[in-house]
Amino acid sequence: MKAKTLDILPEERLENSIPDQKPVFSEMQALAEAHRCFYCYDAPCTAACPTRINVPEFIRKISTGNYKGSARTILSSNIFGLSCAKVCPVEVLCAGACVYHGTHQEPIQIGRLQAFSVQWAYDRDVQFFGKGAPTGKKVALIGGGPASLSCAFELAKLGHEPVVFEKGRFPGGLNTIGVAPYKLHSHVSLREIERVLKIGIEIRPGVVGEDVSLDELEKSFDALFLGVGLGDDSRLGIPGEDLSGCWGALALIEKIKIGKEFSPSSLAHAVILGGGNTAIDAARELAKLGVPRVTLAYRRSEAQMTGYAHEVAWARREGVFFSFLVSPVAILGKDRATGVRFVRMKLGEPDGTGRPKAVPSPGTEFEMDADAVVFGTGQEKRTAFLEKIPGLKLKGGLVDVDDEGRTSKSNYFAGGDCISGGKEVVNAVAEGKRAASSIDLYLNGGRN
Amino acid sequence: MADLSIDFAGIKSPNPFWLASGPLTNSGAQVSRAFELGWGGAVWKTLGEPVVNVYSRYGGMDYRGAKITGLNNIELITDRPLEENLKEIREVKKRFPGHAVIASLMVETREQWREIIKQVEDAGCDGIELNFGCPHGMCERGMGSAVGQEPKVLSEITGWTKEFAAIPVLVKLTPNIGNIVEPGIAAVRGKADGISLINTIKSIVGVDLDRFTPYPYVGGRSTNGGYCGPAVKPIALHMVGSLAREKEITIPISGIGGVSDWRDAAEFILMGASSVQVCTAAMHYGFRIIEEMLEGLSDYMDSKGFRTIADFVGKGARNFVEWGDLNLNYRIAAEISKDLCIGCQLCYVACNDGGHQCIHLDGPGGRVPRVEQEDCIGCNLCSLVCPVPGCITMKEIDTGKPYMNWKEFQKSLARA
Numbered sequence: 074m075k076a077k078t079l080d081i082l083p084e085e086r087l088e089n090s091i092p093d094q095k096p097v098f099s100e101m102q103a104l105a106e107a108h109r110c111f112y113c114y115d116a117p118c119t120a121a122c123p124t125r126i127n128v129p130e131f132i133r134k135i136s137t138g139n140y141k142g143s144a145r146t147i148l149s150s151n152i153f154g155l156s157c158a159k160v161c162p163v164e165v166l167c168a169g170a171c172v173y174h175g176t177h178q179e180p181i182q183i184g185r186l187q188a189f190s191v192q193w194a195y196d197r198d199v200q201f202f203g204k205g206a207p208t209g210k211k212v213a214l215i216g217g218g219p220a221s222l223s224c225a226f227e228l229a230k231l232g233h234e235p236v237v238f239e240k241g242r243f244p245g246g247l248n249t250i251g252v253a254p255y256k257l258h259s260h261v262s263l264r265e266i267e268r269v270l271k272i273g274i275e276i277r278p279g280v281v282g283e284d285v286s287l288d289e290l291e292k293s294f295d296a297l298f299l300g301v302g303l304g305d306d307s308r309l310g311i312p313g314e315d316l317s318g319c320w321g322a323l324a325l326i327e328k329i330k331i332g333k334e335f336s337p338s339s340l341a342h343a344v345i346l347g348g349g350n351t352a353i354d355a356a357r358e359l360a361k362l363g364v365p366r367v368t369l370a371y372r373r374s375e376a377q378m379t380g381y382a383h384e385v386a387w388a389r390r391e392g393v394f395f396s397f398l399v400s401p402v403a404i405l406g407k408d409r410a411t412g413v414r415f416v417r418m419k420l421g422e423p424d425g426t427g428r429p430k431a432v433p434s435p436g437t438e439f440e441m442d443a444d445a446v447v448f449g450t451g452q453e454k455r456t457a458f459l460e461k462i463p464g465l466k467l468k469g470g471l472v473d474v475d476d477e478g479r480t481s482k483s484n485y486f487a488g489g490d491c492i493s494g495g496k497e498v499v500n501a502v503a504e505g506k507r508a509a510s511s512i513d514l515y516l517n518g519g520r521n
Numbered sequence: 522m523a524d525l526s527i528d529f530a531g532i533k534s535p536n537p538f539w540l541a542s543g544p545l546t547n548s549g550a551q552v553s554r555a556f557e558l559g560w561g562g563a564v565w566k567t568l569g570e571p572v573v574n575v576y577s578r579y580g581g582m583d584y585r586g587a588k589i590t591g592l593n594n595i596e597l598i599t600d601r602p603l604e605e606n607l608k609e610i611r612e613v614k615k616r617f618p619g620h621a622v623i624a625s626l627m628v629e630t631r632e633q634w635r636e637i638i639k640q641v642e643d644a645g646c647d648g649i650e651l652n653f654g655c656p657h658g659m660c661e662r663g664m665g666s667a668v669g670q671e672p673k674v675l676s677e678i679t680g681w682t683k684e685f686a687a688i689p690v691l692v693k694l695t696p697n698i699g700n701i702v703e704p705g706i707a708a709v710r711g712k713a714d715g716i717s718l719i720n721t722i723k724s725i726v727g728v729d730l731d732r733f734t735p736y737p738y739v740g741g742r743s744t745n746g747g748y749c750g751p752a753v754k755p756i757a758l759h760m761v762g763s764l765a766r767e768k769e770i771t772i773p774i775s776g777i778g779g780v781s782d783w784r785d786a787a788e789f790i791l792m793g794a795s796s797v798q799v800c801t802a803a804m805h806y807g808f809r810i811i812e813e814m815l816e817g818l819s820d821y822m823d824s825k826g827f828r829t830i831a832d833f834v835g836k837g838a839r840n841f842v843e844w845g846d847l848n849l850n851y852r853i854a855a856e857i858s859k860d861l862c863i864g865c866q867l868c869y870v871a872c873n874d875g876g877h878q879c880i881h882l883d884g885p886g887g888r889v890p891r892v893e894q895e896d897c898i899g900c901n902l903c904s905l906v907c908p909v910p911g912c913i914t915m916k917e918i919d920t921g922k923p924y925m926n927w928k929e930f931q932k933s934l935a936r937a
Contacts (some may be wrong), residue, residue, distance in 0.1 A: 101910050108587075112806055130812060137782040139817040 217244020220489025352449025535751025654720020679711025765793020783817025
């Protein structure tokens with residue numbers, strides 16, 4: 074295997090100029106908010122958390138000044154306690170389920186309380202968990218995102234030896250390079266990952282299939298976990314989409330997060346194509362970086378957007394324009410993008426997702442000037458890689474797993490975006506944890 | 522990791538957290554559920570001649586949006602048949618042999634005491650707690666606090682129970698008395714093995730303004746109840762500490778009164794309690810509060826280097842002295858942080874109207890008040906009303922003078 078190394082995060086990054094939208098609470102804020110919590114029994118917030126953090130318990134511990142115990146409660150369910158506190162769409166998860174909604178009052182700010190406790194423990198370098206007694210079993214985890222790392226952490230706790238194979242420059246997957254900076258800066262992700270790795274997780278840089286073969290991995294490891302995520306930003310196959318000035322949304326976000334060469338100040342009008350959360354992230358980031366005009370263009374109407382309503386509301390507040398029922402036909406320009414030709418759409422019959430289909434209206438084409446065009450239209454699946462694994466069952470290009478994270482191959486397990494098609498960090502963490510207990514069961518010959 | 526297990530007068534328990542005798546310990550199912558979640562022991566709902574209870578039994582004291590800062594109850598002892606209780610005690614002990622089950626008892630005659638003690642011992646109880654504290658209903662029948670308020674009677678009945686019991690006997694005291702040390706010493710003289718306190722405080726929790734009747738409302742009338750919960754903690758801490766520092770009190774103390782979280786428990790232990798009993802907090806939030814209590818206390822002990830509970834029992838009671846033993850030359854003065862102050866000026870109005878007029882509004886730069894430290898008598902009031910943690914601190918001022926208490930001061934006056 075080629076000797077590769079992970080990169081060191083550059084100090085100067087474009088994301089540095091984008092402030093944290095929810096800074097960590099002061100002690101006074103945390104106490105006041107914690108005292109508001111009713112400490113519900115069988116709490117809906119906990120049920121809404123994919124990792125099942127005992128939310129009322131960790132908040133109660135804040136209210137009694139037991140910050141250390143609070144962090145222990147959080148991290149014992151979710152080792153990415155800080156990242157998730159900041160990245161999770163709490164509005165549709167824990168806080169969305171808060172019983173305060175029933176009283177027409179603001180829900181408890183669960184994410185910010187969680188960030189408070191975990192940050193408190195990190196600032197004091199409190200370590201809660203250690204490696205289990207060695208079992209001699211080795212597990213290879215392909216991909217270094219939250220699913221693999223959460224799985225590896227649980228395996229290490231159980232005494233197994235996890236080795237994570239990471240093909241990128243940094244570990245953490247989209248949590249490091251793909252999350253909007255106003256939610257989480259890349260260095261915060263990397264610092265949390267350093268703490269996760271401390272339990273005894275080895276990271277080997279390199280590409281599985283190139284630097285090391287799957288055969289070799291299968292021979293030297295007792296089980297494998299697929300946490301390969303999704304691939305590059307997908308394109309629409311329209312003329313001009315490869316012109317300079319055209320970006321994939323995640324590629325652009327990565328540039329903003331870990332680089333400084335992208336220059337938003339020279340732009341006059343950025344057009345973002347898509348209606349999901351990544352598209353909204355890209356739009357909000359460009360608006361925050363000072364691009365004078367940012368337009369998000371979506372082929373259906375607002376009601377059908379997959380992006381969260383609270384994100385749309387934030388984007389509007391930040392000056393993002395929305396253009397609905399328009400679909401790009403071509404990107405205009407000779408050497409670089411200068412505009413987008415759209416056609417107007419109408420809503421038709423429901424499609425397979427239950428949402429009405431968007432149907433073009435002939436003769437309604439129009440052009441919009443743009444010096445940056447961002448494709449927030451989804452990610453490619455990693456079918457090409459996954460198809461090389463003999464006997465691995467796929468479903469729509471994703472790894473087919475059962476309710477316990479087991480694939481069709483007894484020694485292969487999977488979690489994260491490569492099984493879900495793209496969900497939140499917290500889902501990946503939960504799927505990694507779930508797979509770890511299945512792997513443990515498998516390694517112990519069916520006994521936990 | 523700290524060792525939380527205790528040996529209380531021979532009663533062994535995996536941790537010092539016991540459920541106090543009351544509605545939480547009314548049945549085997551409840552006590553079992555509590556033990557499963559981590560409680561170390563339970564004092565069973567008081568057994569005796571079964572009673573009839575009334576409908577509507579509790580009243581709550583809310584303060585500025587906080588629910589149940591205090592709780593008042595007019596419930597009597599168990600209204601379930603003795604045989605059922607004994608059967609369930611036996612089952613619980615069988616399932617949880619390492620946990621402490623203590624039977625709270627309240628009967629009248631010597632013969633009744635003999636009989637019931639034999640029955641609970643046969644059921645497998647680890648100890649007995651004599652309910653000499655209940656301040657409502659039962660005292661009208663010559664039991665409960667009617668005994669706790671008469672040291673001689675208390676001593677005598679305790680003596681009977683010691684004749685009959687092979688297992689440890691705890692005496693539960695009422696706070697409805699002038700000096701708690703007197704019944705405490707009476708319990709020791711009656712040869713009790715331990716003391717629990719406090720039982721509830723005689724109270725009327727509030728009055729229905731439309732029906733002109735105190736709470737809790739029972740068909741047009743009400744009666745005084747027993748007050749408990751967070752509000753009574755200071756009274757309980759004082760009474761526990763008063764016994765802990767008393768030379769004649771040579772037996773362990775189980776602290777009761779508003780214990781709601783690990784901090785309260787640590788405070789009771791510092792003031793002399795070897796175990797703590799919890800009721801209101803678990804009635805409010807359920808048995809699950811034990812997780813936070815165990816973890817918080819264990820982390821606290823680790824942070825202080827205490828390996829066992831015994832390492833810090835009474836550590837604070839040693840510094841609980843008479844006023845006349847305080848150092849008259851110790852001086853502090855308030856200091857307001859300009860960075861933290863949010864300009865509410867609550868400290869100003871508190872000092873000006875209720876303190877000693879040493880905080881002024883003539884400070885430069887807006888609303889941050891100024892303390893005239895020369896005038897400050899170090900009363901703490903400003904720091905207590907300040908809503909911002911750490912904003913007002915009481916700074917020690919070196920007077921350069923040696924320790925001198927009131928008695929010494931009197932002597933020095935006489936010499937002069």
